[in-house]
Amino acid sequence: MKNITRREFFKISAGAAVGVTLLPRFLSSNETKEITGPVIGVARGEKDKLVKAALDAIGGIDKFIKQGDKVCIKPNISFAANVDRGATTTPEITKQVVELCLDAGASKVIILDHTIQNPELCVEKSKIEEALIDKKKVSLLTLTKERQFTEIEIPQGKELKSIKIAKAIQSADKLINLPTAKSHSATGVSLGIKNLMGLIWDRGHLHQVNLHRAIAELATVIKPDLTIIDATRALTSGGPGGPGKTVILNTVIVGADPVAVDSYGVGITQWYKKSFIGKNVKYIAAASELGLGEINTDKMTIKQVKA
Amino acid sequence: MAAKKITNHHTLRWLIQIFFLVLFIFFFTQTRYGIPARLQNLFFRFDPLILIITSIAYRAVITAALLSIFLIIGTFVFGRFFCGFICPLGTIIDIFDSIISHSPPVIKIPSFKNGKYLILLFLIISAFLGSSFVHFFDPLVIFERSLTLLLYPVLSYFAGLFALIPNAVFIETFIALIFFLTILGLGFIAPRFWCRNLCPMGGLLAFLSKFAVFKFTFFESCTKCKICEDICPTKAIDSETQKIDSAECINCLRCQYECPQTAIKYRINLLIVPFDIKKRQFITTLGASLVAVPLAKSLIHTKLEGLLIRPPGSIPEKDFLNVCIHCGMCMKVCPTNGLQPCILEAGINGLWTPKLVSRIGGCEKNCNKCGQICPTSAIRKLSLEEKSYAKIGTAVIDRSRCIAWEQDKVCLICDEICPYNAISSLNETIRETTLLRPFVDERICTGCGLCESRCPIEGQAAIQVFSIGEERITKGSYITDEKTRLRESEEKLEDIPSGFIIEE
Numbered sequence: 101m102k103n104i105t106r107r108e109f110f111k112i113s114a115g116a117a118v119g120v121t122l123l124p125r126f127l128s129s130n131e132t133k134e135i136t137g138p139v140i141g142v143a144r145g146e147k148d149k150l151v152k153a154a155l156d157a158i159g160g161i162d163k164f165i166k167q168g169d170k171v172c173i174k175p176n177i178s179f180a181a182n183v184d185r186g187a188t189t190t191p192e193i194t195k196q197v198v199e200l201c202l203d204a205g206a207s208k209v210i211i212l213d214h215t216i217q218n219p220e221l222c223v224e225k226s227k228i229e230e231a232l233i234d235k236k237k238v239s240l241l242t243l244t245k246e247r248q249f250t251e252i253e254i255p256q257g258k259e260l261k262s263i264k265i266a267k268a269i270q271s272a273d274k275l276i277n278l279p280t281a282k283s284h285s286a287t288g289v290s291l292g293i294k295n296l297m298g299l300i301w302d303r304g305h306l307h308q309v310n311l312h313r314a315i316a317e318l319a320t321v322i323k324p325d326l327t328i329i330d331a332t333r334a335l336t337s338g339g340p341g342g343p344g345k346t347v348i349l350n351t352v353i354v355g356a357d358p359v360a361v362d363s364y365g366v367g368i369t370q371w372y373k374k375s376f377i378g379k380n381v382k383y384i385a386a387a388s389e390l391g392l393g394e395i396n397t398d399k400m401t402i403k404q405v406k407a
Numbered sequence: 408m409a410a411k412k413i414t415n416h417h418t419l420r421w422l423i424q425i426f427f428l429v430l431f432i433f434f435f436t437q438t439r440y441g442i443p444a445r446l447q448n449l450f451f452r453f454d455p456l457i458l459i460i461t462s463i464a465y466r467a468v469i470t471a472a473l474l475s476i477f478l479i480i481g482t483f484v485f486g487r488f489f490c491g492f493i494c495p496l497g498t499i500i501d502i503f504d505s506i507i508s509h510s511p512p513v514i515k516i517p518s519f520k521n522g523k524y525l526i527l528l529f530l531i532i533s534a535f536l537g538s539s540f541v542h543f544f545d546p547l548v549i550f551e552r553s554l555t556l557l558l559y560p561v562l563s564y565f566a567g568l569f570a571l572i573p574n575a576v577f578i579e580t581f582i583a584l585i586f587f588l589t590i591l592g593l594g595f596i597a598p599r600f601w602c603r604n605l606c607p608m609g610g611l612l613a614f615l616s617k618f619a620v621f622k623f624t625f626f627e628s629c630t631k632c633k634i635c636e637d638i639c640p641t642k643a644i645d646s647e648t649q650k651i652d653s654a655e656c657i658n659c660l661r662c663q664y665e666c667p668q669t670a671i672k673y674r675i676n677l678l679i680v681p682f683d684i685k686k687r688q689f690i691t692t693l694g695a696s697l698v699a700v701p702l703a704k705s706l707i708h709t710k711l712e713g714l715l716i717r718p719p720g721s722i723p724e725k726d727f728l729n730v731c732i733h734c735g736m737c738m739k740v741c742p743t744n745g746l747q748p749c750i751l752e753a754g755i756n757g758l759w760t761p762k763l764v765s766r767i768g769g770c771e772k773n774c775n776k777c778g779q780i781c782p783t784s785a786i787r788k789l790s791l792e793e794k795s796y797a798k799i800g801t802a803v804i805d806r807s808r809c810i811a812w813e814q815d816k817v818c819l820i821c822d823e824i825c826p827y828n829a830i831s832s833l834n835e836t837i838r839e840t841t842l843l844r845p846f847v848d849e850r851i852c853t854g855c856g857l858c859e860s861r862c863p864i865e866g867q868a869a870i871q872v873f874s875i876g877e878e879r880i881t882k883g884s885y886i887t888d889e890k891t892r893l894r895e896s897e898e899k900l901e902d903i904p905s906g907f908i909i910e911e
Contacts, residue, residue: 180773181826216824216861218742220441221771245574285832285843286819288906304863307818308810312906337901340823372903380908 137399140355140364145407147332150352151196153407154328158354164326165274167205172272173197174324176280176295177213177228179341180221186335186346188222189280191230193330193352197278198231198238207237212268213298214243216341241268249301254321256390259314264301265322277324277358281331281349283339283371286311288381290340291362292327293319293392316386319358327361329353334369352407359384359393360400367397417664420491424498431495435554440742444779448736450495451782453478456545456608457732460530461783464539464729469783479615486619487612490602491657496546496590497602503591504598504640516596518642520603520655521684523610525692530607532696534729538703538756542733544607549590552759555735556583556748577738578764579748598640603655613654622676623656623663625649629670635662652680703756713873715752716763716854718777719770719797720787723879724753731785733759737777743768745856746777761786763799765856765872770799772826772855789885795827796885800854801875802829802847808869811844812837817905821845821858821870827894830858834902843905849876851893 143154155161165171175189183190194211201209211231215222219242223229232238243249249264257263269275279295286307287294296318297303306314331351338344347369355361363378378384378395388395434447451457451472458472478489490497526544533540542548556577563575593600602609629649636646639662643655651662651671662671712724718737721727738746738761745768748759761777763770775794778786789797802821810816815837822830822845829851832843847870854872862868878885903909 179826180771217857218440218768218771221742221773224441225773283904284906285822285901285904286817286906288904304820304861307820307863308816311817338828341826343826343828371907372901374903374907374909376907380910382906382908385908 137401138355138357138360138394139401139403140353140357140360142351142353142364142402142404143407144349144351144404147192147350148196149407150332150350151193151328151354152200153405154352154354155200157403157405161200161204164276164356165201165204165206168207169201169205169273170208170271171201171206171210171274171276172269173201173209173211173276173278174213174269174295174299175211175226175228175231175278175330176282176290176298177222177226178216178298180215180217180225181342182225183227184333184346185342186280186282186333186344187340187342188226189228189278189330190332191227193328193332194228194231194278195233197276197328198233201276202234202237206274209234209238210241210268210272211238212241212243212266214266214300214303215298216303219244243268243299243301246301252321254317256320257317259309260306260317263318263321266299269299269322274326275322275324277327279327279329280335281329281333281365281368282335282342283337283344285339287315287383288376289362289366289371291329291365291384292324292358293362293383293387296322296324312382313386315383316390316392319387319392320390324358326354326356327358329361329365331365331368336369337372357393357400359387359395360397362387363393363395364397364400364402417660420658420660423492424501427493428495428498431550432554435551435558435739438736438739438780440740440774440776444740444776447780448734448782450547450551451732451734454545454547454608455479456530456541456611457548457783459611460534460539460541461730461732463531463534464537465726469730471783478612482612482615483618484620486616486622486653486656486658487609488658489612490606490609491659494546494602494608496550497599497657499550500591500594500599500601504594507594508598518597518600518604520642521688522604523606523613524682524684525610525688526605527607527610527614528689528692529696529699532693533700536696536700537729538700539729540699540703540756541607542731542759544605545732546602546606546608548732548734549587552733552735553583553587555739556580556759557587559739575744576767577748578767579750579759582750582758583748597642599657602657603641616653616656617679617682619653620675620677621673622653622678623651623658623671624674624676625651626670626672628668629666630668632667634665634667635671638662638665650678650680654680703754705754712753713875715749716765716800716856716872716874717877717879718746718761718763718786719775719794719799719853720778720789721799721879722785722787722881726881727785727879728753728756728760730783731760731781732783734782735759735761736780736782737761737786740776740780741768742774742776743771743860745769745860763856763872765859766868767860769857769860770853770855771857787881793885795853796887796890798853798876798878798885799874800856800872800877801849801852802854802856802858802870802872803875804845804847804870806869808864808867809845810864810869811842812869815840815842817842818863819843819845820861820863824857824861825852826855826857827851827853829853831901832904843902845870848893850890 141154141157179187181187284290452474455475458475641655747764806812811818835844856872859868
C-alpha cells in the first residue's frame with residue numbers, strides 16, 4: 101500500500117469533510133430559492149389548526165415531506181420552564197407538525213434538541229412528550245454527549261471555521277426547524293435561525309466571537325427544509341429563558357426561506373415595547389448578507405390565512 | 408431429615424441477605440430525579456445508631472429514625488440478627504470473604520472484639536461533647552455512600568439506563584474508595600473482621616444481644632468436637648465451656664448446620680456472658696473523644712466558608728455537620744450533578760458532606776429532591792415554591808474575567824439562563840463602546856449558580872456564587888412579601904438588546 105504523506109492526508113480529509121458536508125439535501129446550496137421571491141404562510145386563529153392552515157397556504161406539507169422520509173424536528177425545549185412562560189415551543193404545535201409529517205408518509209420522526217438546562221427537566225417542563233404520538237415512528241432525542249456531534253467545515257465562515265453539529269440531522273432526509281417566538285437578551289429576538297444553536301455542541305463559543313455573524317454562519321451549513329415559528333404566544337421581554345412578558349398571538353409562520361420567515365416574525369409583535377423589522381436584527385441581517393434568503397418583506401409572497 | 412431442614416435454614420439466611428442487599432441497591436437506583444422520594448431512605452430510618460448518636464449530638468430527637476426502635480426491640484428478642492441477615496455491608500463482606508477464604512490469613516492480628524464497643528463509646532461521648540462522627544462508622548451510611556461515590560459514576564458512564572446524568576463525576580472518590588477497600592480488605596485478617604471488631608452498629612446490637620431472649624444454646628449431646636468453634640465466623644463459641652457469646656453471634660446458623668450431633672439449637676436462654684472492658688480502654692476512648700471533638704470543630708475554615716454553598720434548605724452549619732449523616736443520597740439525586748462531596752472545605756468532620764459546585768451544575772429551580780430524599784432532614788423538606796426562595800448564596804460578577812465587560816462581547820448567557828431574572832443586562836459605556844453588560848440584583852439572586860455553570864469562560868467562571876446572604880434556618884418559611892414583590896415585579900430593568908440595530 102502506498103504511504104500517504106501528511107499533506108496528502110490533510111487534503112483528502114478536507115475534501116472528504118467538504119464532500120460529506122454537502123451531501124445531504126438540507127446542507128446543499130439554496131435550491132428552494134425562487135426567482136419570484138420566497139413564499140411564506142401565516143395562519144392566525146384556532147390553535148389546533150394553525151400548522152396545517154399555514155402549510156396549506158404554501159402548497160401543503162407534501163411539498164416538503166415525501167413518502168419514506170426520515171424527518172428531524174428541532175423545537176426549542178432548551179429551558180426547564182413551564183410552557184406558559186413562553187421560553188419553549190408549545191407541545192400542541194409540535195404535535196401538529198409531527199402528525200402532518202406522519203400523514204405525509206414520513207417513515208421516522210426524531211424530535212431533538214441540545215438543551216441548555218438538564219435534559220430530563222426540560223423534557224418534563226416543556227411537555228414535549230405529548231408530541232410522541234406514535235411509539236414506533238416518533239422518538240425524542242436529547243443531545244447530551246459530545247460523541248453525538250460531528251465536526252464540519254464552514255466554507256463561508258469568518259467567525260467560525262468549523263462547528264460540531266448533531267449527527268442525527270446529517271443522517272436525516274429532512275429538517276424542520278420549529279422555534280418559539282421569543283425575545284433574547286443578546287440577539288434581540290430568537291426565532292428560526294437562532295434556534296439552530298440547539299443543534300451544535302459548543303454554543304458558548306459563539307458568544308466568544310461575533311455572535312450575530314456566527315449565528316448567520318451557522319445557518320450556512322445547517323439548512324432546514326422548512327421553518328415553522330410557533331407564535332401562539334410570544335415572550336416579548338425577559339427572553340430567552342424568561343420570566344418576562346408574554347403576548348397571545350395565536351399565529352404560526354411557515355416557509356422554506358429561513359431569513360424570510362424570521363424577518364416576517366420580527367414584525368408580528370413589539371419586542372421590549374418597541375417595533376422592529378427584520379433588518380433591525382443583526383443576526384437576520386447577517387444571514388441575508390450571506391445570501392441565505394430574503395429579508396425584505398415587500399419582496400416576499402405572504403399568504404395570510406385564518407385557521 | 409433434621410439435617411435437611413437445617414440446610415434450608417442456612418440457605419434461607421443467604422436468600423434473606425441477598426434480598427436485603429438487592430433491596431438496598433434497588434432503593435439506590437431509585438434515588439434519582441423523576442422518581443418521587445418515598446422509601447429510598449427506608450434503611451436509614453431503621454438505623455438505631457443514627458437515632459442515638461445523631462440525636463445526642465443534635466440535642467433533639469431525629470424523628471425520621473424512630474422506626475429503629477423496632478430493630479432495638481427485635482434485637483432484645485432475637486439477638487444480632489441484623490448483622491447476619493440484613494446489613495448490606497455485612498453481606499458484601501460475606502461475599503468478599505467467601506471469595507478470599509481459600510487463602511490463609513495474610514496478616515495475623517489478634518481479634519479485638521472490644522473495639523466495636525469502644526468505637527460506639529467514642530461516638531456517644533463525642534456526641535455528648537457536640538460532634539457526631541457516626542458517618543465514618545455506620546455500615547449503612549458507608550455502603551450507601553460507596554454506592555453513590557464509587558458505583559454511580561461507573562453506571563452513569565456506561566448507561567443512561569441507570570443514571571440520569573451522563574458522565575456523572577464526583578470531585579472526591581479516592582478517600583471513599585480507600586475507605587471501602589480497607590473495610591473489605593480486613594477480611595484478609597479474619598472473616599467479618601469489620602463487623603466483629605470495629606463496627607459500632609455491631610457494637611450497639613451486640614450490647615443489646617447480651618440480653619437477648621433467644622440465643623444459640625448447647626445441648627447435652629455435644630461431644631466437644633470443636634467443629635462449631637472452628638467454623639464460627641465471629642468466634643463466638645467456646646466449646647470447652649459450652650458457652651456462646653450472644654453478643655458476638657450474628658445468627659448465621661452455621662454451627663447449627665454443621666454440628667454432627669445437632670447439639671446447638673436456637674432457644675430461649677437468659678444466660679448473660681459478662682463484658683470485659685478494661686478501665687484503660689475506657690480512658691483511652693474518653694481521651695480520643697476529647698481530642699477528636701475540638702479537632703473537628705477547630706478545622707472549620709471560616710474564611711473558606713464563603714465558598715461553601717450548601718444545598719437549599721440546609722439547617723444552620725453547626726447543626727448541619729451533626730445531623731447530616733454524609734450518606735450521599737442528595738448527591739445521587741441531584742439532577743445536575745452539582746451537589747458534590749466536600750473534602751476539607753467544611754473541616755475534617757465535613758468530609759463527604761454535600762456542597763453545590765455550580766461550575767459543575769447549578770441548582771435547578773424546579774427541583775427540590777435533595778431535601779425530599781435526606782434521611783435526617785439536615786436538608787429540609789421544602790415545597791418547590793419554598794425551595795425557590797431559600798437563598799443559598801449570591802452570584803458575583805468578576806468584571807475582569809467577564810467577556811461582556813472586558814472584551815465587549817455579546818455574551819449575556821448568565822442573563823439568559825437566570826430563572827429568577829436576577830441578572831439585568833444594561834447599557835454601559837466603557838472605552839467609548841456602549842454595550843449591554845450584566846449586573847446581578849443581589850436581592851433577587853438565590854445563588855442557584857446556573858449562571859456560573861453556563862459561563863463560557865474557560866476555567867473559573869466570570870460569575871461565581873459565594874455564600875453571601877445564605878439563609879440557614881431550622882424552622883419557618885423562606886418566603887417574605889419583600890421577596891415575592893421583587894420577584895414578581897413587572898418593571899425589570901432591561902435595556903434593548905444589542906442584537907437590534909436601532910434606527911433613529
